[in-house]
Amino acid sequence: MFFGDKPTDMDLVLQEFERRTNDSLGLKLNMEWNAMEDYRQKLKLRLAAGEEVDAVFDASWMSLEQNVAQGYYQMLDKYFNNDEYPGLKKAFPPQYLEANSFNGHLYAIPLTQLFYDIEIVYIRKDLRERLGLEPIESYADLEAYLQAVARAYPDMIPLALKGDRGFFKLFANEDKQTHYRMAPHMISGVGVGFQVVLSKDAKHVLGAVTYGDPLSAYEDFPSPLNDPDYFYGSFDRFVAWNKYIQKDVLTERNPQVLFAAGKSAASEAVLSNWSEIRQKLITSIPGAELEGFVYSTCQRKMEKSCIGTDYRAWNNLAIPVTSKHADEMMKFLDWLFQSQENHDLFELGMEDEHWMGAGNEMYKPMPAATNYLFPRYELTWNPAMSRISAGNDPEAVELLRYSADPETYYRLPLSGFRFDPSPVKSEIAKVQPVSDQMAQVFRNGLEPDWRSAAAKTNLKLRSLGLDKIRSELIKQIQAYLDAGGT
Amino acid sequence: MIKESSSDRLLKAIIYIVLSLFAIYCVIPFVTVISSSLSSESSILRDGYSIVPREFTLAAYNLIFKDDTIYRAYGVTIFVTVVGTAIAMLVTCALAYPLSIRALKYKNGINFYVYFTMLFHGGLVANYLLISKYLGMRDSIWVLIIPALVSPWNMFLMRNFFNSVDESLAESAKIDGANDIYIFYKIVLPISLPALATVGLFYAMAFWNKWFEAMLYISDENKFPLQYLVMRIMNNADFANQLSAKISLPNYVVPTLSTRLATTVVTIGPIIFLYPFLQKYFVKGLMVGAVKG
Amino acid sequence: MKDSVALRTRTPDTDVRKKGGAFLTEIRKHGLLYLLTLPGILLVFVFSYLPMGGIVIAFQNFNAIKGITGSEFVGFKNFEFFIQSNEVLHVIFNTLFLNALFILFGTCASVAIAVMFSELGGKWFKRIVQSLVTLPNFLSWTVIAMFVTALLSSDTGMLNKWLISLGFEPISFFNEPAIWPIILVLIKIWQGAGFGAIVYLATITGINPDIYESASIDGASRWKKIRYITLPLLKPTVILMMLLAMGGIFYGDFGMIYAIVGRNVLLYPTTDVIDTYVFRALMELNDMGMAAAVGVFQSLVGFILVITVNQLARKFSPDSALF
Incomplete structure (x- = not known):
């Protein structure tokens, strides 16, 4: 559950994702895009009604601390620093996680x-x-x-x-x-x-x-x-x-x-x-x-x-306690952070169409980039x-x-x-x-x-x-x- | 023909002047809104809003009409407005008419029952649970219609109009053997045209402007009503502006100020034409026609 | 003859069945009328009374996961922050004062406009102008706020530029709380008077034209007709509209005030209403229970007010009383 507008080429990217992971993950992702102002309220309402949402965006400037204190989100400690999730291990070193923990536990992935x-x-x-x-x-x-x-x-x-x-x-x-x-x-x-x-x-x-x-x-x-x-x-x-x-x-x-x-x-x-x-x-x-x-x-x-x-981090991704697919969600995130390629697919779009690499740390946006303006701070x-x-x-x-x-x-x-x-x-x-x-x-x-x-x-x-x-x-x-x- | 005295003519003249001034005073900001929505974003940034379009451009409208969803949204909203108003008028008038009959014993009980809900609400969470969980109305167009079919405010207004209908009409019909429903349908309603036009207009506007229920309950893009869709486009224009700036594409300035104004124009257009059309029912004497002779 | 026999034999039975009898008699007499009210009553029940249980949130430490049934009950604790706050009397006063002004001046303006229109003859002028004056109602407060700023801004506002060109000192509107009730009332009238006139216009068209005819024959001037016929006949509607507005008198116009005044602290003394105050107080905490508590307070006091005024209305104009 995100806020913002669905990027025009989101479906293209999702198709590419499914193509790449057909054999390994076999997951389908459904993204819901909401209006920013009402996001906070809608999130609470969804949880109150016990609806199944697998991952939500939240942040300190939104309602993260209160929601964690009220027990809305699942504890995610076991997925990190775990060799079964190499991507997560690499992208989220212990120090980074520790700073973003609440009372020693990780409830929301820092972004x-x-x-x-x-x-x-x-x-x-x-x-x-x-x-x-x-x-x-x-x-x-x-x-x-x-x-x-x-x-x-x-x-x-x-x-x-x-x-x-x-x-x-x-x-x-x-x-x-x-x-x-x-x-x-x-x-x-x-x-x-x-x-x-x-x-x-x-x-x-x-x-x-x-x-x-x-x-x-x-x-x-x-x-x-x-x-x-x-x-x-x-x-x-x-x-x-x-x-x-x-x-x-x-x-x-x-x-x-x-x-x-x-x-x-x-x-x-x-x-x-x-x-x-x-x-x-x-x-x-x-x-x-x-x-x-x-x-x-x-x-x-x-x-x-x-x-x-x-x-x-100023932005986080959390998994509500009402979700039944926490494992699958984490596997997806693991895939996402496993390689630069996977990561760039979601963050920047299709290579050579939306963007072009410029060395290891930089990239050049291409004209078609306006079709894929993904809000990176919500996921990647x-x-x-x-x-x-x-x-x-x-x-x-x-x-x-x-x-x-x-x-x-x-x-x-x-x-x-x-x-x-x-x-x-x-x-x-x-x-x-x-x-x-x-x-x-x-x-x-x-x-x-x-x-x-x-x-x-x-x-x-x-x-x-x-x-x-x-x-x-x-x-x-x-x-x-x-x-x-x- | 009774001749108008000069004091009468003076009064009339004053009225004309006052009303004209007030009308101009109301129209100018509106014209400014339209013109600015047709001006380029940079001219607005630079020189502010103006009565005449500057650096004429349709960029804001292009943004809004960029794909089919807006036409579908118009369709959804028109459906909701027409169907909603029709059903709402039926239910509301049916509720209001009996409450205007003096002899009805329990009418104050019902009045209170309806009024109480104007002030006391269960809150967002309870409503959300009821509608989405227990009634399963998520992602259904009807969620925009059904909960809004009885507006206490409109109902009381309607009751007030029915009050002014002469009860002797109903009584003479009763003596002739008519039952209540016949009286309501064949006698009272036809002479209540200004009232029906007024309350109908209010309901139509409420249905036309619905967005909150859509925000909460509807995720299917094809079922977005106009106001909600336009609101999202507006918010996301702001949003896209920030994002596109981060990847700094040359010359891609999303027209946010002009878009906000364009959304105003796009959403109110049709409803404005309803009121002048209804004005023909605001003719004096309609409500008392049948009493004569 | 037959009737009196029937009456005599019925008497003992009627006494015994008095209670049930009255109800049934009523139903028998007006059955169809009650039937008409049924769909409305049902809808109101489902969509307004069923969720009313949610009011209990105001008394809970609400937790979305635990839900309404599982959250901890805390009595009146949620009301504390509001009742004990520094500003509570002040914002309540502002809310009531501003709303009273809006209701009073708004009604006067709408009635005046309606009366003026009803006196006119020209069909085209009437139709066009009538529609034009309702236009401001369609603008959202955000858009209106933009205009207000463009007009009154100290540095770049149109009004100040005009004052300077005439040789006067510019006025710092956004730094002077005292004049804002007036400014807000003016804005509110501009936005709503034209549209609000529709109701009164519809009422006026329902007046029997014969009354006017006979008044003309008696030599009454236009003004006298307005004063002695139109206005008194508008009274029931005016009273009803005011009664309806009164229930919400403790609810500030958040949309308007937040859009125009926003976070300008200098203007708070005269424009801060209950809703904007609570919004700021709970901004970081995001506590649904506390927000609900204030809502219950606003509803309750409004309700008490309406019941009182309604009793008065019943005495003087029973048809327009709400109940």
């Missing part, structure tokens, strides 16, 4: 190609050159560009942001996180953003803090963590840069449209948007050209061990096996290669930890809307006096159960550490 989607501020190269500026290499350069744009083109919005994203990871602390988890790598699923600090040996939880906590909450932390500005200092920069963004930033749901339409000179997004933005830009504005400023310094310089990750994405498209801009390809290189990453503490919200469900539901509101205002730098606003909100949140959530979080993390988690 990702890269472990991080690098954040970029997209710039109008043509404008920059017209203004006589050098390529942008630092925040100072970026600010110079924005100021120049504001002077020369007063009708343009210098920087366009998305309302609920705000400045996102701009100006974020770039220190390597060894014994704490803070922005930009906060623990997710807790309703409120908590920064968690562990002891230097990473065996005890020293505390968890959030916006507006009084100074006393930071006392027990080793320097430099005992200063709230270490965690939230970037908010001051947001306030200072607020003059460069849209006045109605909070209603903005699609800043790329502003950028591609030439109404803004820069916009913040991620690497995977590169091609799409570029295409839109050059078709609507003749002469426009795109370039990207990777705003994290070590990412821009493409240094090793730069990006912290928990190796968790894999760090070891997915190819990178050579059709991207050279700059983007470099960054993609960098993202695909395992040496780029270092492992964050508490990688295997997953928060279970059920004991504090009511509190989270009470706290979330309030904190979310405040967070949005801060993220866009809309409140110059954010410190006192945060303190006020903090008191409100405490009356709604903030501390109950906090202590539950600490309790769960400590239990995780005590059980040997890292």
Whole structure:
């Protein structure tokens, strides 16, 4: 069960699959394609009615954690690291699986190609050159560009942001996180953003803090963590840069449209948007050209061990407990990951029709590729096996290669930890809307006096159960550490 | 002929002006929608929506009509609308008429019975279980029709219209020996044309716009109703945009903004023509014709 | 003579069989009418009453695998987050306030439009304009939201561009919560008034034209006719429509508000309704039991309200009372 549109040539690919596996697997695959928005609900309804579905897509950004906690999916441990399933063994090394487990068991197959989607501020190269500026290499350069744009083109919005994203990871602390988890790598699923600090040996939880906590909450932390500005200092920069963004930033749901339409000179997004933005830009504005400023310094310089990750995939495939064909499904997946050939069939389509190989790791899309746009993150994405498209801009390809290189990453503490919200469900539901509101205002730098606003909100949140959530979080993390988690 | 006083004429003139202004105010966005659906995606990105098409293109419509499924969807929806409205009107009027008879003893009980369901629902899960598991209506066109045959809102509206029919008509017919069903069918219905037209229109629109049940219960492409199919095309255009961008094909920008507007045009077209057609039943005096003499 | 004998011999039996007798008499008298109601009653039973058991989800820690019968019963726990929340009174107020405005102004606008149309003669003008004013009803809220943004945006909106050209300061509409109830009402009227007028128009056509004739003979002006004939005769319909709308008064117009206001936190103080608030609160949790609990709350209070107003309606205009 997937969401999206059935690719036009899906049947061709399926036929080819059946042809190849007639003697070995002899399976027929039935794929159901649903509309994205209703997918989450439909999934639950299907399960509630006990219908037989053999594999479903789910993800952390959808309903994966809740569904696992409620026991919807089968445990898949026995299929991995098992010689009877060589394909799976090869494509999913133990470390990868461990990071994607829940309480030590694997409930959903992780699907990702890269472990991080690098954040970029997209710039109008043509404008920059017209203004006589050098390529942008630092925040100072970026600010110079924005100021120049504001002077020369007063009708343009210098920087366009998305309302609920705000400045996102701009100006974020770039220190390597060894014994704490803070922005930009906060623990997710807790309703409120908590920064968690562990002891230097990473065996005890020293505390968890959030916006507006009084100074006393930071006392027990080793320097430099005992200063709230270490965690939230970037908010001051947001306030200072607020003059460069849209006045109605909070209603903005699609800043790329502003950028591609030439109404803004820069916009913040991620690497995977590169091609799409570029295409839109050059078709609507003749002469426009795109370039990207990777705003994290070590990412821009493409240094090793730069990006912290928990190796968790953003997409997964799970097998519901209502399925009676789990074995067959896993055999299919095993086949899929067994060889580059098998994998490429589903991910890219028929060779020489939809795509052409370009070396071992890359591929070139062919004109007929529009007939087979398979959503790879729903079935086939894999760090070891997915190819990178050579059709991207050279700059983007470099960054993609960098993202695909395992040496780029270092492992964050508490990688295997997953928060279970059920004991504090009511509190989270009470706290979330309030904190979310405040967070949005801060993220866009809309409140110059954010410190006192945060303190006020903090008191409100405490009356709604903030501390109950906090202590539950600490309790769960400590239990995780005590059980040997890292 | 009674001559119109000048104050009457003034009032009439004001009415004409107000209505015309309001009508223009309503039409402009609509015309903009049509024009923008015929404009190129890049011109919309660049200059926004406009009343006249810019860089005329049929790209959005091509996307929607790219294969047969849209024609089949039109067929499905027309079937559902015609059959659904017909049956729904029968059942609803049959339910509403007795409730308009003052002498009916249990009418308030039935009124309450129907009204209660307007407010209290069992929720999505219960409905899903009932329809897909116990009634086995999955993947059947009838799932779009049967559950919607009695709309409490429409029923109460119909009852209200029947209320205004003079009871003396029914009584005189009873004295002549007619039974209730005859009265209902041969006397009350024919003079309730504006009411029938109104409620019929509402039902027709509801059936025409059905998509939620299709989303939940229908997986067979051939049975997709129009609204649902168009919604999927819309969502998937957005979706395909992201995907195609990842493989960066030159010049392949899926027209998403213009498509969204084109879907509006494609789905409302036919139903708009129904209302003007029904207006001929909105003629004064129809409901009281038989009482005279 | 015959009758009185029959009456006398029937009396003792009727007393004994009184209860069953009343029911049967009623059926005998109006049997065919009840028969007519049967298909409707049956359909409502199957599709509305059978699933009603699902309401119990609001009181459960619902788990899709365990189903309705197997999920754990948790009493009123699911209601906690809503009742104890910071914003509960505020969003309830917003919901009621906005809905009351919509009902009030919407009805006035629809009635006005209907009355205006009924006063016109020109056939072609009438048909065309009548259809035109219903057009906005067919646009989806997403599309309407696009227009609203294009109109009111602080940086690029048409209204602000026009203000600037006249020499005024631009207004930051999307940052000012106070004016939004008005804006929302205007949008709602634009979208629904033309279409809503259809019902009132149909009612007006049912009025006996003789009444108007005799009023004209008495020398009544157009305006007097509207005031003393048309409007009073519309009363039952207006009351019915308002009663019907009242049941949903605790349900905010999620589609409209979410499309137009979206996640703009600055506007929440005046536009956040129960439905949008709960949507945000449960976004990550995705808990069906809690969502159902709020729905039960909304239905229950709406129900109590309707029963109360219905009793009033019964006194003053018994025909339009719901039950």
